[in-house]
Amino acid sequence: MAIDADSRGVFAIAPTPFHPDGAVDSASLRRLIDFYASAGVTGLTVLGQMGEAPKLAAEESLAIVRTVLERTALPVVVGVTAPGFGTMRTLAHEVMTMGAAGVMVAPPNTLRTDDQIIAYYTQAAEALGPDVPICLQDYPLSFSVQISPRVISQIVETVPSIVMLKHEDWPGLEKITAIREREAAGQRRLSILCGNGGLFLDFELERGADGAMTGYCFPELLVDMVRLTSSGRRDEAHDLFDAHLPLIRYEQQPGTGLAVRKYVMQRRGILDSAAQRRPGRELSKWERDEVDFLLGRLARRDTRARVPNP
Amino acid sequence: MAIDADSRGVFAIAPTPFHPDGAVDSASLRRLIDFYASAGVTGLTVLGQMGEAPKLAAEESLAIVRTVLERTALPVVVGVTAPGFGTMRTLAHEVMTMGAAGVMVAPPNTLRTDDQIIAYYTQAAEALGPDVPICLQDYPLSFSVQISPRVISQIVETVPSIVMLKHEDWPGLEKITAIREREAAGQRRLSILCGNGGLFLDFELERGADGAMTGYCFPELLVDMVRLTSSGRRDEAHDLFDAHLPLIRYEQQPGTGLAVRKYVMQRRGILDSAAQRRPGRELSKWERDEVDFLLGRLARRDTRARVPNP
């Protein structure tokens, strides 16, 4: 049930539902989990950046993981990024004991050289212990840390518990190919799941990615893309992808994306509220109209986008 | 013929054609200018970042401007960004004397506070003199300088010669609306032309932008978008835009985009070579195949994308 180097499919990055007053909305959280299961995802990822994890108190974070694990039998990856290795280890062991499938660790934004990156992950993995499978989050636009294929090779060689790469470099297609070529030459395999809201998922899968780990408001599209691509139905995959691309692009705007995602999930009836914890962001009237317009256009091509009027 | 606050339409950012050995390819440059004219653009912009201007010697830059101005009657904006105001002024006066329609100035990446940004443009405009119309390039992803609507208001108030905004903030839709609302409340008007490869041009025009100033490899699409949107044919505009979006997205990857653009222009028969001056970037075999695939799919919806086999 733990993630490993052969994990495939779609791990949905789950947003944390809040009531308008900022309290965690557990009813919406349970509804969200059920929705993901019905959408056909392979697993879930909670307590990431897009789950507003840094704004949660420690006990709230654990309560959310508990709720998710009680509600679903899907494998769940938990974000445990923390400034201190002690805090990271404590959280990781608590969630693994509760039944998590693995943990995700992002690099601190102070790392600059290859050696610093390698040292950081070596020490983090040592602090977590050999029994906690790790997903390395590679997201330079947000963390300002650039992880080259060479660095990944070295980490793979020295840190056996790192089994998965959450790939969100941009541009990132050549990186997938570079990693797969190194694996063809003998390097230990990594599961590669792609983020960035799915903006390049069409080609990422063709380059050798194993699936997606992102939070696009139509996870069904991510699931379809993995299925269609892996069964060789290339044109069908691109046709469906292109229908979603105008919305994917809109949702992928930095700083705005989570508000778009929560708004669509509210319109789809999954979340009661699109509220973020403060400091947060809500859509302007212009933005809501644009998202509604994109949903309307999408609905002509994908019936799952037919949502009740706002 | 000079740019002003009412300038509208499409100013194509022209790449600089090079031979494989790095020499400027004047024949391709002339062909490129003729192509832009036939595509219906309103004007041209040369010597920008995407024109590889920083890699040109001073005399080469002037020769390119001269060739362009001799070949076309369209208004031409010239990038004159330079670390020293003296160099900036010299280049600006030379190109204005040669017949340029205005100049473009990007902020140095050392500016941080609002006051520093305002002071920089105030001094730059003073150095250029009152008769040189300026386009302010607002491109935070590349320059790390964030220019808020409030700063634009203050610049507009104190620097009359700044008449145009090359808008490439991301996300940037709310900024267009904010500027237009301030203008509705009495602020002096700016021409707003949008960049970022056109990735949000569909909504940017609806928000009040006057057009595009970018280098997408199908400038015809940009021209169509301005025409269709300004005549209220919203669905037609979005249908056409969505057909191009997969390629727009691919071309807009930072660091890779110019190689995609030149490759497509080579395949369209406009450039003899896709070469960049060193240090540059060329497409991998994988990337070329992906661009070819996108061109093939686009050709089903837009006959202008039917290009001879590579």
Add this chain to the structure above:
Amino acid sequence: MAIDADSRGVFAIAPTPFHPDGAVDSASLRRLIDFYASAGVTGLTVLGQMGEAPKLAAEESLAIVRTVLERTALPVVVGVTAPGFGTMRTLAHEVMTMGAAGVMVAPPNTLRTDDQIIAYYTQAAEALGPDVPICLQDYPLSFSVQISPRVISQIVETVPSIVMLKHEDWPGLEKITAIREREAAGQRRLSILCGNGGLFLDFELERGADGAMTGYCFPELLVDMVRLTSSGRRDEAHDLFDAHLPLIRYEQQPGTGLAVRKYVMQRRGILDSAAQRRPGRELSKWERDEVDFLLGRLARRDTRARVPNP
């Protein structure tokens, strides 16, 4: 007892003492507090960056504040910077109830424009409520957020509970003068306490700063500087400062400074161990020799630097 706009003197930034295994060392913490009191500081600041606050669990943070407040009657400022306003408010109210004199809030590194900075502090102060006096931490080298005098003016005008500035801009002398000039013209007064390890404290005090808030390993020097400067003994102040400057400069190296500080405090018999929580940094043999050498030279001029051999 609360900090206010007239607070003066030295608020020592207290490091958090750890045992070599990473556990908080409460005995050293109590010894450290007694040492600060005997050194003549005006107040203490705990849970800042240099207190390794981000590596502490929530309950550990509160336990440290409790220990400090039980041990001393000096005013104590507590760092409460957190990604969410809810967490920030909860921690702030807990420590204020326990008897803290105020809280310190650093800006998130995502803020770029003046308006974003002003909005952030307005909302943070609103979340904390009007009864929590706030010290604004202005440390661009670490946070990548530039706060201009104009922004400070606007914050001062709209956020009454911000009463103190922890000034660590670099260069920063002109900023102090600019703020004091605005105050001479009618702006509400701020207490300005300077950081950066004291590297410019000699002139900062002459420019109008009210004291220091930093963690230099000889807080006695900071206390002396405030006393000598405020009593007009300029040359004496500079003579003493210059004797310490070689060590101040050495301690102020980014990423290395805390290790130097803890090492000297260990050599002075204040801390049992120089250990940092992982990931941390310890001095190399070369660095220890250099610090020892600087201590030896300093001891010729300031007897307080005479420490037992390592």
Add this chain to the structure above:
Amino acid sequence: MAIDADSRGVFAIAPTPFHPDGAVDSASLRRLIDFYASAGVTGLTVLGQMGEAPKLAAEESLAIVRTVLERTALPVVVGVTAPGFGTMRTLAHEVMTMGAAGVMVAPPNTLRTDDQIIAYYTQAAEALGPDVPICLQDYPLSFSVQISPRVISQIVETVPSIVMLKHEDWPGLEKITAIREREAAGQRRLSILCGNGGLFLDFELERGADGAMTGYCFPELLVDMVRLTSSGRRDEAHDLFDAHLPLIRYEQQPGTGLAVRKYVMQRRGILDSAAQRRPGRELSKWERDEVDFLLGRLARRDTRARVPNP
């Protein structure tokens, strides 16, 4: 006469003297060169950042190099950093033909990973050809490029024409030791000359640096430090260094330093004017008073700081 891996001593970074109207001041330039020779420097470095090189037109740059080479027999390193390899090669060959001792190349601020840095210097050296000795400028605070000892090892191994390191990392002492340890284990030797205004020159020389390449307004101090340290007079070296440290620290403020340097050189009678080309920076009245005060204090310990009243 060319720089090589055994180059030692002080290469003074020469500022470019300007008249208040922005024209190059050739008379001051010649006086400056004579001053450096009389101060005992080993060589000169021109057209660096602190020489305001980016604000010079191409022909002005060459004229400055010509003036310097005609006036002195000292080896002269010329900054040739440029966005394009073609421009870089042209300038390098012109100045080498004129008699320069080598060239200095800084990394573009877009480099992030170790591999990118190595590739950049490999290609730059290839463009310059095997006969142009290169000094690699390692200045992360200004260029945002971090070059680790491992990267330097790899560059040293593959690029024979890189013979010198301008070391301005901060902190940077451990890096010198790391490089020298690798050399003790067989790596090809590099000349290491230290920058950063000399702020750590006391220990840098003890760690194994070969000298200084920086522009401190008293190059005599840099010369003395190399002489005293290499002859084992450690305490004398530190005594003299410590007397200068208050001014060194003041001059080393980013963005302000060049104005301090030119102001002191004007007061010393070397430059007719402290003017910088626009956009530049001049000292405030407060800053001038502080520098005057520091000069007065320094003059008690070092008679060379006795300058006529301003």
